[in-house]
Every structure is written in C-alpha cells, then in structure tokens.
Amino acid sequence: MPDLDLSKFEKKIILRNIEHKDIDELIALQQICFPHMEPWTREHLRSHLAIFPEGQFCVEYDGKIIGSCSSLLINFDEYDDNHSWEQITANGYITNHDPTGLDLYGIEVMVHPDYRRMKIGRRLYDARKALAKEMNLKSILIGGRIPNYHLYAKEMSPREYVNEVMNRNIFDPVLTFQMMNGFVLNRINNRYLKDDKDSLTYATLMEWHNIDYQPVEKRSFRTSLPVRISVVQYMMKKIDSFEEFATQCEYFVEVGSTYKSDFVVFPEIFTTQLLSFLDEKIPSQAVRKLSTFTEDYIRLFTDMAVKYDINIIAGSHFVEEDHNIYNIAYLFRRDGTIEKQYKLHITPNERKWWGVQPGNEISVFDTDCGKIAILICYDIQFPELSRIVTDLGANIIFIPFCTDDRQAYLRVRYCAQARAVENQVYTVIAGTVGNLTHTVNMDIQYAQSAIFTPSDFTFPRDGIAHECNPNIEQMIVGDVDLELLRRIRHSGSVLQLKDRRSDLFEVKLKGLAPEMEKAIDHNIDHEESG
Secondary structure, three states: OOOOOHHHOOOOEEEEEOOHHHHHHHHHHHHHHOOOOOOOOHHHHHHHHHHOHHHOEEEEEOOEEEEEEEEEEEOHHHOOOOOOHHHHHOOOOOOOOOOOOOEEEEEEEEEOHHHOOOOHHHHHHHHHHHHHHHOOOOEEEEEEEOOOHHHOOOOOOHHHHHHHHHOOOOOOOOHHHHHHOOOEEEEEEOOOOOOOOOOOOOEEEEEEEOOOOOOHHHOOOOOOOEEEEEEEEEEEOOOOOHHHHHHHHHHHHHHHHHOOOOEEEEOOOHHHHHHHHOOOOOHHHHHHHHHOOHHHHHHHHHHHHHHOOOEEEEEEEEEEEOOEEEEEEEEEOOOOOEEEEEOOOOOHHHHHHHOEEOOOOOOOEEEEOEEEEEOOHHHHHOHHHHHHHHHOOOOEEEEEOOOOOHHHHHHHHHHHHHHHHHHOOEEEEEOEEEEOOOOOOOOEOOOOOEEEOOOOOOOOOOOEEEEOOOOOOEEEEEEEEHHHHHHHHHHOOOOHHHHOOOOOOOOOOOOOOHHHHHHHHHHHHHHHHO
C-alpha cells in the first residue's frame, strides 16, 4: 500500500473574518436562513466591513460559506434596555459603533440549514468570546429571537414561554442554544425586530460576562489561557464490525464535545480492537488486514472532528506504506485538516510480532490551542525527543500508549511525569484497558490514564491534574492553563529551560531543516533571556 494521500480525506473548515468578496454569498445565505425576513443589502455589509471588520466572522466549509455573524462595539449603559434592533444597529449600518466601547453587541448569527448539526453556531459564538477577551471587553450582549414562541402564543405570555424554555420544558432553537453557550437572561424586549413574525417581534436581551475583564491600567498579564482536554481510557473488548467500533468512538467524541473540550485523546493502536472480528491468527498478516481499514478510520475521525467541533488525537493505527508497517498517530483538527506522527522507537515486541518499522520525522503541530506534539508510548522514554519538541514550541505533549502490565505502564507514566518536570510542559497519557481474548499479542491491557503538570506551587501537589481509576473504561475531562505555564517558565521556583547549560551541552536532531533549527534557536534564546 503506497503512502496515503491525506489531502483527499480533508474537509477544510475555516473560521475567518468576512471579506468584501463574500458579500453576495452572505446575502444569498441570509435568504436561505431567514426566507421571511428582509435580508442585508450590500450597503449594510460594506458598512460593517468599513467600520468594524474585526467583529464580522464567517465559517467556510470546502470553499462554501455556511455560517456568519455580525457585531459592533458599544457602551451599553448609554442605551435604553428596551431598545429595538434598528436603534442598537443604526438601522443595520452600525455607524454607532464605538471603538472605545466595552460591550460587544451581536446583531446577527446565521447558519445554513444543511449544516446545523456541525457546531457552526458554537464556533461563531466562540469567535466572539475570543474577540471579547482579546479586546478586554466587559461583556457580549445579544437581542435573541424566540422563533418558536408563535407556536405557544395562545397558551402563554412571552415571559411564561421563556421560563418554560429556561426550565427545559420547551425547546427554542435560539434561546436554548444561547443558554447552552453561557448567556444569561437580562430582560424581554417587545417590538425588537419588526419583521420577526415567528417571535411576534419579541426578543430576549441575553448577556455573557467576560470574567477576565480588567480595567486596562490595572491589567499586567492575561489571567488565564485554558485548554480543555478529554482523555479516553478505552476498553478493548470483542466487537463484530467496524461500525460497532465507530459507534464506541463517536460516543467518547460526543461526550468530549458536550463538555466543550478542545482535545479528545484516544490510546495507541486501539484500532487493534478490529482484529477481534478478523479471521487471521498470524500477527504479521493480521496487521496488514488491519491496515486495510486505514481510509475508513481517517474518514471517521475527520468527520467527527468537524461535526463535533473538537481536535482529536485519534490514538494510533497500523498503516502499510510501501509494503512496510508503521505505527502512526493522527491529529484530526476541528477545521478538517489532518496531520500525522510516526512512532520513532519500536519495541522488541512490536518488531517480533508485527514487523513494525520506525518513522524518521519528529513534528510539532499548530492548533487553535497553540503548538502540540505527539510521542507514541515508547517514544516518551527517550528524553531527547521531548526536549526537541519543547524547543520547537510545544506546550502539551500527547502520549497515546498501550501496555500489557503494571511495570510497562509505569515506565510510560514515570517518564511522562519526568518530561513534564524537565521541560515545564503538560503531558497527557491515554491507554487501553480490558482484554482481547482471541487476539494474539493484544490479550491483556493495563492503564491509568492521566494529565500531568510541572511540579511547582502553582500546580497540583503531586503534579497530577487529573487521572483515571486504573483498569476500567473511563473518560476524564480537565483544563490545563497555558498562561500559567508561561509564567512558571519565567518566574517559577526552578527554571529548567532557562538554567540549562547550553554552553556545555545541547540536544540536536540530525538532518533538521534550516527553518526548524531557527525555530529551536529562537525558542531557546527566548527562554534563556526571559
């Protein structure tokens, strides 16, 4: 099997600022989303881009715009609480935008009906929240439609309807979504949007408070930069089809997305569970049969990363390339792009039973949560690799692993914790548990998956942010703070990256591309200079 072209599986999803070239497409999209309401004019959208381009976002999927949102800055205390949409938007032109305003007011969100189960709305709301934090704004306000109210208007008042929705007795596609995204109700406005017949012109004034907001003169550093990680301790048990495997994986991805995780992490070679229904007892032949599922595996996780708006470290999988078998970990970004990391150090067991070959490249990957690296199981036991990826900018090292007994597991755990201390990074280990009773060389598993931190006063006492119970199927969800990491690298009790004696020793990767050498040198200089 030749080296797989990952580009044919990628489904590119991009969140970006709106540009002038998008205007006609946005007008057409609005007519699809709100067929009974007056759409934007070109003059409206040109005005938005001329006045506040940073506040206008869209989501593009395979080259097609499928969602967008618009906003402006105001000081809300200058407006009447019972305002209308026309008043708050200057009739849609946002000429009342105040560059010194402390509140972001959202004036529209739209998502194409065919893509409304792909977390597009959440991506747009998250973009607004990120902008509010970046600009140090107090809050985000929105006049929210209640489009299902017309179905209940004969039975209840707007206040009663909103109460029922808030109590989860009635579903409203807009209000329910806003509550799920952290917005709270301030009041109900009447005659808010005159052509909103479904809401009978009523709207809820909703607000999201930026808890990081501080007056500019008092703010000396970012308070936090959290990244939420879901770690899957995966149960290996007999299954009967790839579809059954996919169902199990999707359950964990959906749970991670429900908890608004940025990453979900699966274990090393957990796809060997597929061997439980393949009729092949010779291990070296079994892995080649397993590799025939590579395209199905890639499609599955690409689709889930986009659908659930989450970055997936999809464990690792045996792949046949040029007649060789490699153990490859894949990163499926939530924007639809894919990366891969080969296992670099092969255990005697892998060579003996499966004939696995080592890869030759070490990578650091850019994500929407900063730079990360993936070191597969045995690779974490070689400290040079962790130092290299740290020097290339990685703040989190993900370690999918698969071990059969406690001492093998402890080698991975102890080394992962040591790498977190040595390099002042977060390390995340995710392993398999359970038994595959009829699969040669995968019959028993041992794991206690965890998220590890550096060892200093600002972190948990034992350097363990979160951990599973040993040897049961479980998922843990935990936050790590990249801002905290940045601070301890400059002012911690000890400064391993700053204090290393680069005048006496250095760790270098052979055959490193010049741009990677420059990146390492820059990061080393940055850490040592403070």
